[in-house]
Amino acid sequence: MIEIRFHGRGGQGAVIAAELLAQAANLDGKTPQSFAFYGAERRGAPVVSYARIDDRPILLRTAITAPDIVVVLDPGLVEVAPVMDGLKPGGTLLVNSPLPPERFPTPKPAFVATLDATQIALSHGIGSRTMPIVNTTMLGALSRVSSVVSLSAVQHAIDEHVPARPAENGLAAIEGFHTVRVAELPGLPGGKAPAGPVAPALSSEVPEAPIASMASDVLHTSSWRTLQPVITREKCTRCNFCWKFCPDNAIDLDAEGFPVVRNEHCKGCGLCAVECPPVAIEMVVEGGA
Amino acid sequence: MAKLTLPPVELVRSGHSACPGCGPALAMRYLLKGTGERTVVSVPASCWTIIATGYPTTALRIPMIDTPIEATGASISGLRAALDALHMSDVQVVGFAGDGGTVDIGLQSLSGMLERRTDALYVMYDNEAYMNTGIQRSGSTPLGAWTTTTPVEGMARGKGEPKKDIMGIVLAHHPVYAATLNVAYPEDFLRKAQKAASLKGPRFFHVLAPCPPGWKFASDQTVQIGRLATDTGIFPLYEVENGKLRVTRKLGQLKPVRDYIKVQGRFGHLTDAEIDTVEHEVQASWAALLQREAHP
């Protein structure tokens, strides 16, 4: 049995990726299972979905904690989500990234594969710059780097189950298949993953009633974004429109009335940039470039 | 440096779980700037259940009580009763409910609260569908809009029925104050929130709060689309105090509704003829509104 975990962002199709993989594996004559636990995930927020593929009936209905394969649909997630957690030694990490595989060292020895799925998807007109839909491209690549599913089954599954632009999605899958690069990496010294984000600590004492009083500012929602605002001070007229319209209260005004983006909270919605009368704010891809 | 047109106090914290560009997140932010720190809010099952963030954190600097989706009206009656009994009558009571939780499953409870003259402000933030459950139609979804339960497929052309007239329903209960608000017009929003906070008795807000994923537009367009809703006459801004109606954003020439409809994916299937029909209806209702203002 092969166990797979997908990491994506809310709205990016991680759940559909796992379901589509299940449909494709079924066409290959295998027994698939795919699942996700819906929670509070919003657009852009990190989400996970899962799949199991076997030649026999699957007798497990439990969470996957030690996946054979991890698929990361959004490059930014490697920094903000625990994508390496539990990846089996000798397993496969497949990341949507223009960077070479060596840039994603795994804690234990593993095969790491990368491809610029965002570029591929956009070139086929799938999704938008802020929310590229890369799941079909990634499934094409998956069919290359593992034996879990065949490319022809992925294509058939796309034909049958992708309502919008099936032809383009099929082509993107083929391009994903052909462009993915793989490297066998030795694992990190000590076998430890780089420290990920820290969730707020739960108090060991449970109040009897479900009363919450910790400030939500401890939650750093910048992990949701793919774009970030950059303010050109020289152009700014200090009109405070950006402050007024930020739905995340992520803009503070300094003593002189200039806006300062609180980076840990900005979700990169772009509203401030659109509402800025002198166009002093530009949205740039997260992390520069 | 321009003066602030909104009070600097922030009663909604950062780190909340709304989607990028969320209209309802702005609605809470502006509202609480108007009602102030001594506010208690009741929030039924809705997007705001999630936006407020999970245990042990909270995104509000004021007390919030979670409420079943259908019971906001009763909940705020209960809060008011307790505050009066415990000699804290100065505290503002606010119900902050979605459109589905108000015009559909919560309508009975809202009617009860208005009828028994509860001294509280009921705010319906209208993102025009059941968003928290993944974009299903509500009684407040407009005619023709795509939702997951009003698909555009075969003969189906999105929602087949017009939006419920919640202001009409509420005004028939004669609240002391009722108003329409729009997150794209924060100063008007604030003034109404402050006004409502200064009054006693049942008060009602119908707030237009655009939702990027639900309406299918990019997250940076929330305010642009919100403005168009009002400036095309689709969502006029007005207030009714003691039965007297006043339009608070006067419009000369209405912008074409096409400008509003064409920028939203949920209306992507509408034909020119269908848009023309909407245009006529909007013009008629705008004229009727001006009539009501002129001749109460």
Next chain:
Amino acid sequence: MTRLVLSGNYAQSYAARLARVQVISAYPITPQTTIVEQLAKFVSSGELPAQFIKVESEHSALQVCVSAAALGARTYTATSSQGLLLMHELLHWASGMRTPIVMGVVSRSVGPPWSLDADHTDTMSQRDTGWVQIYPESNQEVLDSVLESFRLAEDLAIRLPVMVAEDAFYLSHTVEPVEVPSQAQVDAFLPPRVPKGTLVPGKATRLGSYVGPADYVRFRREQARAMERVPETLAAIEEDYGRRMGRTYGGLLQEYRTEGADAVLLTMGTASTTARAVVDELRAEGKRVGLARIRVFRPFPAKEVRALASRVDRLGVMDRSWTFGQMGSAATEVAAAIQSSPRQPRLSSFLAGVGGRDVGTALLREMFRDLLSKEPSGLRWMDMEPLKEAPLHG
């Protein structure tokens, strides 16, 4: 203490008034109506300075209480039958938020077909909503139980809502003498509520919240622990009540003449009084029988039932409601309780008094006769015969 002749419903109203409830909310349903009518009078006359919120449904009535209690107010509501069922979602909200609401329930059959009479289907269908359930057998006990319930519900170790369920008509509309304590006596027994885990204006707290599985189970475990503390806490409250008012009711399971008994019948509510009289008759005839009344059904007195089972060979349980595929509601729980008992008594389940069928001495004698002579045989529907010749109504 004054001796008044009161109905069970008025006993509820008087108790709520003596408890100085601050917020009342209710919706009318037969046979609960006179409880709230009397409270409306108390409030209107100024005898009870409470907020009485008249609502458009039972659902809203309980929501008003939940929200008011969440701010620290002492709250009371009352309902029956369909009204209790309509409250179902809110019953969970009340217990999940740990709001110490006290509710009077007039236990009534559930339609269709419409019927207004005594039955336990309404309360039994809500037995796992996290409420303490007390089933008094007299109007005196109704009044005493409501007062004890406020102490119990508001106890900081408990903080759970409580329902005091009285049989329709047999208590609700039966008048009998009730010793009504003075306000000073009640004030000494029941001080004002000390709010904890409540919302405070100006303080950033969210009550209810949204949790992941790990926190969910922790909150549920806390709720279960609070339920586990009820027997001990209630015993202490009863002792104090007894000292002040001179009456106690024997904890969760009240036994009567069970010493040396060959067979004991377990009952709830008003059937218990008549059954006690039957036990006396049978004892006089030389039959070694006894009675055990389940006074508190939630939490279920499993420990007490096991103790009884270790002394008695034959147990019978009379129920006014049942569990499909099993036995009577209480009988099923008795069976579960005694399966870990070192001695296994034979267990009989008697269904009687359903939909207001009268539970008379002859019927109760038959249950004892069965218990002493027959082998247990699952659920036995008693008193079906007259149905055959019953005249057709309308």
